[in-house]
Each structure stands twice: as C-alpha cells, then as structure tokens.
Amino acid sequence: MSGEPGNVNRTQYRLGFWLLLAPIVLWLSLLIILPHIDMVLVSLRERIASRQYGFSLSNYTAFFTEPLYWNTFVRTAVMSVIATLLTLIIAFPVSFYIAKVLTGRPKIALFILCLIPFWVSELVRTYGWMILLRETGLISGALQWFGLADQPVEMLYNDVAIMVGLIYTSMLFMVVPLVTTLDSLDNSLIEAGYDLGGSSLHVMKSIVIPHAMPGIMSGCIVVFMLTLGNYLTPTLLGGKDSLWFTEQIYTQFITRFNWEQGAAFGILLLVLSSLIVWLGLKITKQSFTRVMS
Amino acid sequence: MRSFRQFKYLTVATAAAAAFSVSVQAETLRLLTWGGYAPQDVVEQFEKETGIEVKITLSNNEDMISKLRATRGSGFDLAQPSQDRIVSAQADFDIYKPMDMSKIETAQIIPSMLAATEKNTQFEGEVYGVPHVWGTSGLIVNRKAAGTIKDYTDLCDDSLSGSVSYRLKRPTLIGFAFALGEDPFAAYGDTEKYQAILDKVEKKLTECKPNVKAYWSGGDALLNLMRSGEVSAAMAWDAGGWKLNAENPDIAFVAPSSGALGWIDTFVLPRKTKAEEAAYKWINFVMQPEVAARITESAGNFTAAKGSDEFVNDTLKAQFKESFPQADLDNINWYPPVPAGLEEMEGKVLDRVKAAN
Numbered sequence: 146m147s148g149e150p151g152n153v154n155r156t157q158y159r160l161g162f163w164l165l166l167a168p169i170v171l172w173l174s175l176l177i178i179l180p181h182i183d184m185v186l187v188s189l190r191e192r193i194a195s196r197q198y199g200f201s202l203s204n205y206t207a208f209f210t211e212p213l214y215w216n217t218f219v220r221t222a223v224m225s226v227i228a229t230l231l232t233l234i235i236a237f238p239v240s241f242y243i244a245k246v247l248t249g250r251p252k253i254a255l256f257i258l259c260l261i262p263f264w265v266s267e268l269v270r271t272y273g274w275m276i277l278l279r280e281t282g283l284i285s286g287a288l289q290w291f292g293l294a295d296q297p298v299e300m301l302y303n304d305v306a307i308m309v310g311l312i313y314t315s316m317l318f319m320v321v322p323l324v325t326t327l328d329s330l331d332n333s334l335i336e337a338g339y340d341l342g343g344s345s346l347h348v349m350k351s352i353v354i355p356h357a358m359p360g361i362m363s364g365c366i367v368v369f370m371l372t373l374g375n376y377l378t379p380t381l382l383g384g385k386d387s388l389w390f391t392e393q394i395y396t397q398f399i400t401r402f403n404w405e406q407g408a409a410f411g412i413l414l415l416v417l418s419s420l421i422v423w424l425g426l427k428i429t430k431q432s433f434t435r436v437m438s
Numbered sequence: 439m440r441s442f443r444q445f446k447y448l449t450v451a452t453a454a455a456a457a458f459s460v461s462v463q464a465e466t467l468r469l470l471t472w473g474g475y476a477p478q479d480v481v482e483q484f485e486k487e488t489g490i491e492v493k494i495t496l497s498n499n500e501d502m503i504s505k506l507r508a509t510r511g512s513g514f515d516l517a518q519p520s521q522d523r524i525v526s527a528q529a530d531f532d533i534y535k536p537m538d539m540s541k542i543e544t545a546q547i548i549p550s551m552l553a554a555t556e557k558n559t560q561f562e563g564e565v566y567g568v569p570h571v572w573g574t575s576g577l578i579v580n581r582k583a584a585g586t587i588k589d590y591t592d593l594c595d596d597s598l599s600g601s602v603s604y605r606l607k608r609p610t611l612i613g614f615a616f617a618l619g620e621d622p623f624a625a626y627g628d629t630e631k632y633q634a635i636l637d638k639v640e641k642k643l644t645e646c647k648p649n650v651k652a653y654w655s656g657g658d659a660l661l662n663l664m665r666s667g668e669v670s671a672a673m674a675w676d677a678g679g680w681k682l683n684a685e686n687p688d689i690a691f692v693a694p695s696s697g698a699l700g701w702i703d704t705f706v707l708p709r710k711t712k713a714e715e716a717a718y719k720w721i722n723f724v725m726q727p728e729v730a731a732r733i734t735e736s737a738g739n740f741t742a743a744k745g746s747d748e749f750v751n752d753t754l755k756a757q758f759k760e761s762f763p764q765a766d767l768d769n770i771n772w773y774p775p776v777p778a779g780l781e782e783m784e785g786k787v788l789d790r791v792k793a794a795n
Contacts, residue, residue, distance in 0.1 A: 195529045195778055213793045281666040299600075299668075302652045385650050388793060400500045400607070401785045402507065402530070 181415075188408035204409035214393065214410070221390040222421060224304070225372040228311040232319045232368050233361065235312065240323035241353070245332070259320050267314060271381050274310050275301060278382075302384030310378040315371050319364040326360030327353070362429060362436040366422055373418050390414060466491040467716040470502055470517040472703060473657075474677075474737035475571060476724075484723050490716045499523050506533040511709030516717040521702045522773035524559045524566050529778050535707040536564035541718040546725040551742040555704055558775050567704035568721060573739035574698035574770055575609050576761075578660075578679040582688045583670035589694045590617035593671055594646035602649045603663055604673035606788050608781065609699055613673060614639045616696040616771060623774050633783060640787045644794040653792075664689060677738025680757040691757070693766035700770040702742070 191201035208214045243255050262270060277283050278300040288294040300306060330353065338348040354361075379389035394414070397407035426433055469476055473496050481492045495514070497505065502519050511533040519527070528534050544552060551569045559567030579587045584598055590613045593602045604610050615622040615635050625631040651669050654660040657678055663669040664682055676698070679691025705721050707714060724733060730741040731749030740747070740758070747755070 192530075196532065213789055216793065279666075280668045299651075380655075385647060385653055385792070386795060393789075396785070396789075399504045401781060402500075402503060402527075403782065403785070 181412075184408045184411055187404055188412050190405050192403075192405065198405075204406050205413070207406065208409065208413055217388040217393055218390050218413070218417065220388055221373060222417070224308070224311075225369055226421075228308055228315070228372045229365050229369045231308070232312050232315050233365060236316060236319035236323060236364070237361075240320050240327055243320075244324045244327035245330075245335075256320075256324065259317055262313075263317055267377055270314065271310055271378055274306070274313070274382060278306055278309075301382060302387075304383070304387060306382040306384075307379050307387060307389075310382045311372045311375060314375065314378055315368040318367045318371060322360040322364040322367070323357060326357045330356045358429070358431060359436045362426065362431045365425065366436065369422065369425075370418060373414070465489070465713055465716050466493055467516060467713050467720055468493045468495070468514045469720070470495050470497050470505065470514040470708075472496065472498065472518060472571075472737070475518060475703070475733060477732060477736035480724065480729055480732055480736075483729075484720065487723070488716075488719055490713070490719065492720070503527045503531070503533070506708050507531045509710075511535070512712075513710075514708050515711040515713040516720060517706050517708055518570060518703050519706060520773065521555050521558045521567050521569065521704045522775050524704065524706060525561050525775045526778040526781075528561045528566060533709055534566050535709045535711060535714075536566055537568055537705075537707060538718075539565060539568075542568055543722045543725065546722070546727070546744055548742050548744050551702065554772070555702060555742075559704065559706075567706050569702045569742035570705055570721075570724070571733065571737055571739050571741050572700065572702040574676045574693070574700050575613065575673065576676060576679075576694050576698035577692045578664060578672045578674045578682065578689065579692050580664065580667070580670040580689050583667070587671045587692065589696050590614050590673060591642065593673065594642065594649055596649075598649050598671060600649065600651055601668070601670045602646075602672065603651050603654050603660060603669045605655065606653045606792055608776075608784050608788075610643070610673060611636065611639050611784055611787065612771075612773075613694070613696075613699055614642055616699075617694065618642060619696075623771065626774060626777055626780065629779075629783070632780065636783060636787045640791060643791045647791070647794060675739075676761060679761070680738055680754060683757055684753060691761045693762055693769070697769040697771040698762075698766065700772040702772075 188204050189200055189202065190198040191203050193199050208218075239259070243252055243259075247255060275282075279285070280297045280299040280301070282301070284300060285294070285298045288298055289296070334352055334356075335348055338352045343351070374391055376389070376391045376395060379387055380392055383389065390410070391414075394407050394410045397403045397410060401407075426436070467490050469492055471494060476492065476494050481494070485491060499519050502517050503523065506514065506517065507527075510531075517534075524534065539556075547569060551572065555567050555569040556565050559565060577587055577590070577593075579585070583601070586592065586595070586597075590610075593604065612622050615638070618638055620635045620638065622632065622635050625635055651663065654663065654672070654674075657675065660669075660672055660674055661678055661682060664672060665685070676691045679689070682689040683691065705717075707717060711717060724730060725741075725743045727743050727746040728749050730743030730746035734740050734746065734750050734754065738754070740750070
C-alpha cells in the first residue's frame with residue numbers, strides 16, 4: 146500500500162518524459178531517419194528498362210571508378226577545409242575582441258553587427274557579391290577610377306570568388322561559439338598568465354586557445370558541414386571549371402532524372418563528411434560530446 | 439463560463455463558415471509553366487470569365503518532369519513541357535494522362551503544328567500533348583564585337599576569347615553536332631552512332647572552353663551578361679535576343695547557318711490532375727487569337743494559335759522577319775522525341791566538358 150503513491154508518481158513522470166520526447170523523436174524519425182533509409186534503398190537500385198529497376202551496387206562503384214565524381218568530391222572537401230580554416234583565422238581575433246576587450250554597449254553592438262548580414266537571405270547576399278565582383282561591377286569600376294587598372298577586371302567566376310562567398314556566409318557560425326567559450330574564460334587567468342611572466346603569444350597559446358578549443362571545434366564542424374553542403378554560393382559565384390559535389394547531386398536528381406545515382410552521392414557525402422569530421426576530432430584530440438556540449 | 443460558451447459558438451461558427459467557403463470556393467487550376475506563358479492580364483480575364491482561380495508555378499523542362507515524378511503526377515493540373523520530352527518521361531515515370539482531343543477546339547490551332555505534336559507525343563496509341571508556344575534556339579550576337587558569327591562553332595573563334603556564353607545542356611550538344619556537319623536527330627535510334635557524334639562534340643566543346651566566360655543557366659543571367667557587354671556572342675533562345683534587340687539595336691538574334699533548333703512547348707495533363715475541365719477551358723481560352731497574341735507579347739515567342747500574328751505588335755514581327763528569312767525558316771531543325779536513355783549518355787559528356795581544363 147505504501148508504495149502506491151510513488152508508483153503513480155513514477156508513471157506520471159515516465160509519461161511526461163515520453164510526451165516531452167515525442168516531438169523530437171517524431172521529427173527525427175519522420176523527417177531525417179525515414180527519408181535516409183529510403184535514400185539508401187533508392188541508391189541500391191539500377192534502371193534496367195522503362196519502369197523496371199533491379200538491385201545493384203553500380204551507383205557506388207561509379208563514384209569510385211569515374212575519376213570525375215571522385216575528383217569533384219575531393220575538390221569540394223579540400224576547398225571546404227580551406228574555407229573553414231580561413232573562417233577560423235578571421236573569426237578568432239574578431240571574437241576575442243568582442244568577448245575580452247570590449248564591454249557593455251560596444252560589445253553588444255559589434256555582436257549585432259556580425260549578425261545583421263544574416264537578416265537577408267543567402268541568395269540576396271550572393272547576388273550582392275556578384276554586383277561587387279563582376280567585370281562591370283563596383284570594385285572593377287573603382288579600380289579603374291583610381292587608375293589602378295586600365296581595363297575592366299573580372300573577379301567573378303573563379304575559385305577565389307567562391308571562397309570569399311563561403312567565408313562570408315559562414316562567419317557568424319564561427320563567431321557565435323567562439324564568443325561564447327571565450328566569454329566563459331575568467332579574465333584573472335589571463336592576468337595570472339601575464340603576472341607569471343608569460344608573453345602575449347605564450348598566454349594565447351597555453352591559456353586562451355586550450356580553453357577555447359571546444360568552441361573552435363564546434364565552430365569548425367558547423368562551418369565545414371555548411372560549406373560542404375552549400376549549393377548556392379559555388380553555383381552562382383563559381384566559374385566554368387568550378388565543380389561542387391552538391392551541384393553534382395542536384396544535376397543527377399533534377400536534370401538527369403537519375404535519382405539512383407543522386408541518392409548514392411547523397412549517402413556518400415554524408416558518410417565521407419562524417420568521416421572527415423571524425424578525423425578532425427581525432428587529430429585535435431577532442432571528444433564529440435565535449436565539443437557539442 | 440458564459441464567455442467560454444460564446445467563444446465555443448464562435449469557433450463552431452467560424453469553422454462552419456470556413457468549411458462552407460471551401461465548398462463554394464471557385465475551382466483552382468494549378469498551372470506548371472514557363473515564365474511569360476501566363477501573363478497577369480490573361481489570368482485575370484480568365485478568372486473573371488470562368489470563376490476559376492489560376493495558380494502559377496514557373497519551371498523548365500527538367501524541373502517539370504522531376505516535380506511530377508516526385509509526386510507521381512499530382513500537385514498540378516496542367517503542365518507545359520516541350521513536345522520532344524513527353525514520350526520518354528511518360529515511358530519511364532508514368533506521370534501524364536492522355537488528352538481528350540474532342541474537348542480541345544482544334545480549329546483554333548495551326549493544323550501543321552497540331553499534327554506534328556500529335557505525332558511526337560503519341561505513346562501507346564494515345565496523344566498526350568497539344569501545341570502552345572514555339573520558338574528556336576540560335577545565336578545572340580553583339581554585331582559590333584562579334585559580327586562574324588554565323589554558326590555555333592564560330593563561338594570557338596580565337597577572336598572571341600573569354601567573351602562567349604552557352605549552356606551546358608543538351609541543346610548545346612545538338613547545336614554543335616549540326617554545326618560540325620552531323621545529323622544527331624537521324625542518329626537518335628542508333629546508340630553507337632550517337633555516341634560517336636557526342637565524342638566529336640565533346641572534343642570541340644573542350645577545345646572551346648577557353649572562349650567561354652561562364653556557362654549560363656538562367657535566362658536573365660545571360661541577358662545581363664549580354665547587356666553589360668561582358669559577353670559578345672551566346673547560344674540562346676530567340677525571344678531573349680529580340681528582347682535585347684529592342685533595348686540595343688547592335689544585339690540581334692541570328693539563325694545559325696546549320697539551322698536554328700526548333701522547339702514547341704505543349705499542354706499536358708499530369709496523371710493525377712484534379713481540375714481536368716478547368717485545364718481544357720484554359721487551353722481553349724489561351725488559344726483564342728487575341729489572347730494568344732498577348733501571350734506572344736509577354737513571352738516573346740509566337741504561339742500555335744491560328745491568326746494570332748495579326749494582333750502581335752510590329753516590332754516583334756519585324757524582328758522575327760529579320761532573324762528568319764524564308765530560307766532560315768525552312769532550315770530550322772525541329773526536335774524529334776528523345777528516346778529514353780539518351781540523356782544519360784549526354785549527361786556524361788556534359789560532366790566531362792565541365793571538368794575538363
């Protein structure tokens with residue numbers, strides 16, 4: 146008898162737990178897990194004749210045997226890694242300045258300034274870059290006006306343009322986690338570092354960066370995944386030689402009607418990018434749970 | 439409590455009203471079409487005359503097929519793919535429904551076009567398409583900078599380094615094949631021969647790459663490139679050329695000497711259309727000569743409606759005459775239906791051209 150109220154409480158607690166969990170479970174299973182299972186199934190099919198499909202691994206072997214697809218993936222991955230590192234190099238001083246040097250109003254103002262570009266859509270921002278960089282664009286015009294160039298300069302349609310666009314797009318996702326972790330670093334620790342005779346470089350290397358490491362890694366993971374999966378920026382800013390893996394997936398699905406190949410590429414992108422992130426964590430000796438908490 | 443009850447009544451009343459309004463609400467026609475094919479004033483007049491609401495989704499050939507494939511032919515009541523892309527899509531994905539020709543006022547349509555479309559969109563004995571707008575792909579040339587351009591392969595001329603643009607899509611392959619002296623349409627049924635032609639085109643397009651400023655994908659992007667003078671010659675649609683010509687007389691649409699590529703966009707019923715009657719009404723409505731002329735003004739291309747030329751403005755007619763003297767008009771290569779499987783071969787070529795350095 147005495148155990149009863151406790152039981153009721155426990156079942157109520159359990160019910161509440163499941164009710165609270167339900168939305169996220171539904172969200173994950175209906176919108177992420179089920180479609181991915183379907184993708185795997187589609188990727189294992191091959192078109193034999195009209196309306197006839199058979200089991201086949203050819204979509205996966207095509208990725209490894211056709212150098213074009215493989216090269217496109219490597220190119221995309223390498224450019225994404227470079228973009229991530231450049232974003233980190235640019236964002237770190239900015240975040241340090243916001244978190245440690247500024248206080249009060251200017252701090253908030255600067256943080257909001259980083260945020261404002263994200264109030265317009267990515268498409269509009271990319272078109273902005275196109276207006277700036279094109280041959281008859283603002284920068285080219287300004288260079289000619291100042292006499293630094295004697296004819297129109299084309300800065301669009303190349304890999305540098307893609308890089309600029311990607312870094313600009315992902316800046317915020319690096320600044321936010323960095324500012325958060327740097328904020329949590331006690332200023333007295335930095336002061337102690339100086340008091341004990343450490344140089345600025347030394348303090349940065351052995352106090353600030355180790356403390357900020359989880360923030361750096363989580364920022365890097367987010368930025369890397371975003372650039373790797375970006376479609377708009379490489380397509381619009383890239384030139385005739387620019388290949389991007391997501392573009393390849395889009396082409397397979399939409400213009401080639403080859404859903405099987407597209408699905409295989411999608412799965413490969415997921416697996417290979419997860420592998421790269423795992424490698425990155427291993428090399429920097431960070432654990433995923435710590436980085437994401 | 440009283441307020442709660444009032445609230446309850448109010449909710450019930452609103453719900454009933456909403457349900458009622460849905461049941462009496464006008465039919466809707468969900469149209470999957472190209473930019474310019476359903477101008478605002480035409481839609482408004484149709485809505486006023488029939489009480490049917492028209493919802494427009496802009497698209498292109500591949501996108502239409504992909505959209506309908508994803509939903510297995512539902513989500514839209516009327517679509518407008520080109521006539522050569524209907525049979526293979528129907529064979530592979532079963533996304534369309536045969537047309538009931540008795541419901542179409544065929545007397546409004548130019549007989550030769552109707553017959554051609556009927557022949558090209560026939561699958562298992564049923565007709566799927568009715569012609570609507572037709573036009574060509576050819577060359578848009580800035581006569582000041584690139585006056586010597588006569589054919590597709592002239593785009594690869596050394597003098598035009600870095601100032602040429604075309605699409606990396608199948609019309610480019612076909613156009614270059616014709617300009618190289620081949621007849622790709624005749625090889626549609628012969629995979630081996632078609633592959634040989636494609637290899638030749640691939641080589642040419644790879645050589646031509648240094649000349650290309652950018653491969654265009656959206657029509658507006660190309661118009662901007664031509665307008666700003668960044669590109670002086672391009673392979674593109676005639677309507678775009680005439681639009682630019684109206685702004686800048688130096689730019690003109692030229693029918694290539696190996697022949698412009700002729701396409702006809704059609705009306706097709708998606709398999710799970712929910713407003714078939716409305717779809718037929720729309721087809722018969724837009725094929726009236728005077729309405730068709732308004733579509734010509736907005737799309738820039740002529741329609742298959744009989745006698746609508748009379749209502750089209752003189753500028754467009756003059757531009758058309760200038761681009762297409764009778765000899766060039768007879769020289770147009772009309773797209774025959776694409777056999778299934780061919781586009782996969784073409785896709786590989788396009789991929790390799792894009793990746794080539």
